[in-house]
Amino acid sequence: xENGKSGILTTAMYNFDVAAxxxxxxxxxxxxxxxxxxxxxxxxxxxxxxxxxxNAKVFIVRHHxxxxxxxxxxxxxxxVTLDEVTGLAMEMTWKTSLIGVPFGGGKSGIRLDPAKLxxxxxxxxxxxxxxxxxxxxxxxxxxxxxxxxxxxxxxAHIRDCISYSQGVSITKGCFVTGKxxxxxxxxxxxxxxxxxxxxxxxxxxxxxNKDIKKMSVAVQGFGNVGSVAAAEIARxxxxxxxxxxxxAGLKNDDGIDIQALERHFVQKGTLKGFPGCKEMAPTDIFxxxxxxxxxxxxxxxxxxxxxxxxxxSIIAEGANAPTIPEADEVLASRSVMVVPDILCNAxxxxxxxxxxxxxxxxxxxxxxxxxxxxxxxxxxxxNDVYDLAAQKGITMRQAAMDIAVSRVLEAVRTRGLLP
Ligand code: NAD
Numbered sequence: 001x002e003n004g005k006s007g008i009l010t011t012a013m014y015n016f017d018v019a020a021x022x023x024x025x026x027x028x029x030x031x032x033x034x035x036x037x038x039x040x041x042x043x044x045x046x047x048x049x050x051x052x053x054x055n056a057k058v059f060i061v062r063h064h065x066x067x068x069x070x071x072x073x074x075x076x077x078x079x080v081t082l083d084e085v086t087g088l089a090m091e092m093t094w095k096t097s098l099i100g101v102p103f104g105g106g107k108s109g110i111r112l113d114p115a116k117l118x119x120x121x122x123x124x125x126x127x128x129x130x131x132x133x134x135x136x137x138x139x140x141x142x143x144x145x146x147x148x149x150x151x152x153x154x155x156a157h158i159r160d161c162i163s164y165s166q167g168v169s170i171t172k173g174c175f176v177t178g179k180x181x182x183x184x185x186x187x188x189x190x191x192x193x194x195x196x197x198x199x200x201x202x203x204x205x206x207x208x209n210k211d212i213k214k215m216s217v218a219v220q221g222f223g224n225v226g227s228v229a230a231a232e233i234a235r236x237x238x239x240x241x242x243x244x245x246x247x248a249g250l251k252n253d254d255g256i257d258i259q260a261l262e263r264h265f266v267q268k269g270t271l272k273g274f275p276g277c278k279e280m281a282p283t284d285i286f287x288x289x290x291x292x293x294x295x296x297x298x299x300x301x302x303x304x305x306x307x308x309x310x311x312x313s314i315i316a317e318g319a320n321a322p323t324i325p326e327a328d329e330v331l332a333s334r335s336v337m338v339v340p341d342i343l344c345n346a347x348x349x350x351x352x353x354x355x356x357x358x359x360x361x362x363x364x365x366x367x368x369x370x371x372x373x374x375x376x377x378x379x380x381x382x383n384d385v386y387d388l389a390a391q392k393g394i395t396m397r398q399a400a401m402d403i404a405v406s407r408v409l410e411a412v413r414t415r416g417l418l419p
Pocket of ligand 1: 146147148193220222224225226244245246247282296299318320345348349
């Protein structure tokens with residue numbers, strides 16, 4: 001459903017609605033928090049290096065900024081819609097609130113297929129995006145980052161475009177995170193989301209009294225989040241028995257050597273043909289016999305069609321909104337522990353916050369300091385959510401939403417009632 005339909009927005013609104021009811025919000029304040037504050041649609045017409053001029057739709061949504069400037073990535077896919085960007089921006093509001101960084105929620109979309117662009121063409125597109133969007137981007141307004149289809153080179157070009165337009169070498173403050181380290185990025189940002197996912201799994205195992213070394217894992221998606229999460233959980237001694245991406249799936253009950261698989265993927269550009277594994281269809285990932293499932297691909301993947309096949313007792317949502325609400329109810333009725341996306345994959349935005357403060361203060365953080373801050377913050381917030389869920393007898397998702405929405409509500413009320 002993520003591909004062009006409004007699955008993410010539907011899920012985000014549903015999750016907010018039930019939280020608002022549980023928290024007893026009246027309709028005025030509910031509308032004020034539901035937002036979004038601003039939705040922008042822009043046309044860009046970059047001229048590519050081959051002389052051809054193309055057109056692309058750009059969407060920017062600032063969902064909420066009571067806690068601080070909007071934070072959220074730029075998604076470049078051929079099917080991205082304003083609805084999808086709005087749903088993702090809303091999710092970012094809850095995520096930044098829950099993980100406790102001084103940001104609100106935002107997101108951008110560029111409707112183009114990055115796989116059809118050369119590096120030079122993509123640079124022209126990204127620079128056109130920055131020019132078109134410049135009045136909506138800034139350290140106190142909206143700070144973008146990479147998301148599906150964009151990467152650290154794109155963030156480097158955004159930063160360069162801003163500093164170049166001002167005739168200076170650097171920017172006044174942090175306009176974009178997820179940059180290459182050489183241009184003010186922070187060490188450990190690329191791995192932060194995947195590692196954060198694993199930290200929440202380690203906390204889950206601790207609470208459930210399970211030994212990570214005896215657990216088997218299936219991972220959907222072998223991109224930034226999925227490949228790092230697979231490698232990290234294997235490093236902690238778990239057995240990764242299946243992985244897949246959009247093209248192919250692999251299975252090995254004895255455990256897949258993830259480091260070797262990463263090398264194979266870099267060389268061949270595909271998971272296919274990796275020795276020692278059985279190949280399977282990507283959709284078979286949900287039926288794999290495993291203790292932990294990490295959906296780290298796209299939204300709306302766990303549906304009523306596959307939820308009954310899932311055998312895992314822990315689901316760690318690396319992707320944004322991978323579970324549709326109806327399937328979520330089924331998992332809750334089976335007492336599957338679902339670590340919700342706004343907690344599970346918040347490691348990326350937490351380390352983005354460290355990048356923001358590092359750049360603002362002209363500081364340099366070490367990898368050790370970044371990882372220590374990340375692992376302790378993930379564990380703290382996991383415990384807050386777990387404890388509230390136990391105390392109220394609700395799911396982890398409900399508890400995470402209650403904390404996130406309550407913090408936004410507190411900020412709104414503390415600011416006062418002026419528009
Ligand atoms: P990516 O583009 O690097 O990787 C996505 C992976 O998912 C690829 O391997 C792709 O082939 C696979 N995939 C896509 N559709 C699939 C399908 N239908 N079945 C199986 N595999 C499929 O993206 P990413 O940065 O790893 O992001 C993955 C998810 O995590 C997205 O939902 C994203 O919004 C979310 N997320 C990412 C970050 C981050 O820091 N990168 C942070 C928070 C949330």
